[in-house]
Amino acid sequence: MSQLIKVTRPTKIELIKLRRRLTLASRIQKLIKDRVSILVMEFLQIAGQTVEVKKGLLDDFSAMYKALSLAAGYHGYIALEKELTASEGGLEVAAGLRNIGGVKIPAFELKKDKTTLRGYSLIDTSSWLDRTAELSEKCLEAIVELAELQRGMAQLGMEINRTKRIVNALEHLIIPGLQATIKYLNMKFEERDREEKSRLKRVKVLLERK
Amino acid sequence: MDSGLPYDRMLQKYLTGELRVLNAHLPGSQKLLSDLWDEEYPHVLCNDGSIHLFKRKELKYLADLIDADEQKMLSLPILIEVSAGRTEMAVLCPGEVEKKVIQKVLDMPLDVREGRISLYRPQLALVRKLLKTTTQYVFSTQL
Numbered sequence: 328m329s330q331l332i333k334v335t336r337p338t339k340i341e342l343i344k345l346r347r348r349l350t351l352a353s354r355i356q357k358l359i360k361d362r363v364s365i366l367v368m369e370f371l372q373i374a375g376q377t378v379e380v381k382k383g384l385l386d387d388f389s390a391m392y393k394a395l396s397l398a399a400g401y402h403g404y405i406a407l408e409k410e411l412t413a414s415e416g417g418l419e420v421a422a423g424l425r426n427i428g429g430v431k432i433p434a435f436e437l438k439k440d441k442t443t444l445r446g447y448s449l450i451d452t453s454s455w456l457d458r459t460a461e462l463s464e465k466c467l468e469a470i471v472e473l474a475e476l477q478r479g480m481a482q483l484g485m486e487i488n489r490t491k492r493i494v495n496a497l498e499h500l501i502i503p504g505l506q507a508t509i510k511y512l513n514m515k516f517e518e519r520d521r522e523e524k525s526r527l528k529r530v531k532v533l534l535e536r537k
Numbered sequence: 538m539d540s541g542l543p544y545d546r547m548l549q550k551y552l553t554g555e556l557r558v559l560n561a562h563l564p565g566s567q568k569l570l571s572d573l574w575d576e577e578y579p580h581v582l583c584n585d586g587s588i589h590l591f592k593r594k595e596l597k598y599l600a601d602l603i604d605a606d607e608q609k610m611l612s613l614p615i616l617i618e619v620s621a622g623r624t625e626m627a628v629l630c631p632g633e634v635e636k637k638v639i640q641k642v643l644d645m646p647l648d649v650r651e652g653r654i655s656l657y658r659p660q661l662a663l664v665r666k667l668l669k670t671t672t673q674y675v676f677s678t679q680l
Contacts, residue, residue, distance in 0.1 A: 355555060358676055361619050362559060365674060368662060376666075421578055423590025426562035428619075428674045434590045493555065 342512045349505040356497040362428050363490050369427050370483045377476045384469040391462035398455035410456070420471060430486045432479040437471045559676040561585040567612035570599055574608070581614065589614065591670045599671060602641045603634060610634045614673040617661065618653065626661050627653035629675070642667055 399407050419438040424431045564581040573579040579591040591613065600608055615638070616629040630636050630649050639654055640647050642664055647654050656664065665672060 358559060359555065362676065365619060368658065369665065372662060372666060421590070423578065423580060424587055425670045426583065426587070426589055426673060428676070429558050429560075429562050431562070431587060434592065434670060436590075436592055436594075 337512055337515045339516075342509065342516075345505055345509050345512065349502065349509065352497055352502050352505060356494065356502065359490055359494050359497070363487060363494060365428050366430065366483055366487050366490065370480065370487060373476055373480050373483065377473065377480060380469055380473050380476060384466060384473060387462055387466045387469060391459060391466055394455055394459040394462055398453065398459050401453050401455055407456070418467070427479075427483065430482055432482050433475055435471045435475045437468050562587065562589070563616075563673065563675060564589060564614060567614065569609055570596065570603075570611040570613055571605075571608040573613060574600065589670070589673070595668055595671045598667065599638060602638055607634045607637070611638065613671050615639075615668065615671060616675045617656075617664075617672055618675045618677050620677040625655045625657050627655050628664070628672075630654050639664065 402410070421436045421438055423434045425434045426432070562583050562585060564583055566581070568579075568581055573591055573596055579593065579596060580588045581591075583589055599611065599613075603611065610632055611634045612631070615635055618627040618629055620627070628635065628639055630639075630652055636647060636649050636654060639656075643660055
């Protein structure tokens with residue numbers, strides 16, 4: 328691929344500057360490449376976990392609805408609704424951030440109520456309702472975990488895309504461009520040396536003739 | 538390293554900024570496991586001003602791996618050093634507790650060399666899977 332050679336003036340100082348810039352660009356390229364590989368590793372791990380959690384959530388949902396329909400059949404809808412209205416409670420989720428190689432990913436944690444009571448009468452209800460409540464709590468935890476994982480996956484995906492573009496720009500455009508310019512300057516200096524040598528030889532011959 | 542071309546100057550600034558971003562997320566100071574355990578929302582403040590939250594589940598997992606005295610010596614987050622162009626990563630191990638934790642997580646004996654435990658990527662993936670919030674990456678800029 329032909330490279331664009333941009334030199335303001337072909338001097339030794341310019342060559343030194345370009346060499347320094349090339350060293351910096353290569354250093355950054357190596358680091359960013361490592362960062363991409365780490366981000367990809369984390370992305371794949373999160374993707375795997377997302378699949379696991381989603382599968383578990385679907386299983387829990389199906390078990391929960393099964394238990395709920397059994398509880399509804401056992402108690403009747405009106406009695407069940409009466410019991411469950413009293414059990415409504417707030418949900419507390421601690422939200423923060425965690426950082427994976429410079430990518431901020433949300434971290435959620437469902438705060439568990441320390442009391443074991445669920446708000447409905449244990450005497451008037453059956454163990455089917457207990458089972459339903461237990462499974463729905465499990466589902467809630469999985470939903471919060473899934474939200475964290477899916478958002479994390481999206482964030483990581485975007486960052487991988489962005490970083491890959493930088494790596495590609497460095498690898499295919501900036502570094503080859505700098506190398507081509509350095510090569511061009513070196514050739515220019517060699518040419519100057521050759522010109523200088525031939526000029527000196529010519530002067531020497533002229534002086535000898537005199 | 539300043540060049541006459543504005544494009545080059547911009548590129549230079551951008552590349553240096555990219556280096557700065559890599560380690561901006563590092564914690565200002567590490568906290569002991571025993572102290573974090575008492576906090577309502579266990580967290581550390583990062584250099585870029587953001588808050589890194591630890592998961593209680595992970596803290597409990599760590600607390601189960603070591604005894605009460607060792608919990609007072611384990612600084613979190615545990616730092617994982619990534620050096621450019623190297624296949625293995627290194628867990629920074631200032632004390633014996635970190636070594637014990639990583640050994641138990643990986644379920645294998647490990648050597649500490651110059652305060653670091655070298656890990657290969659599959660091992661690192663396992664550590665990161667179990668200790669998602671209690672470990673953090675440090676990008677080493679020395680080449």
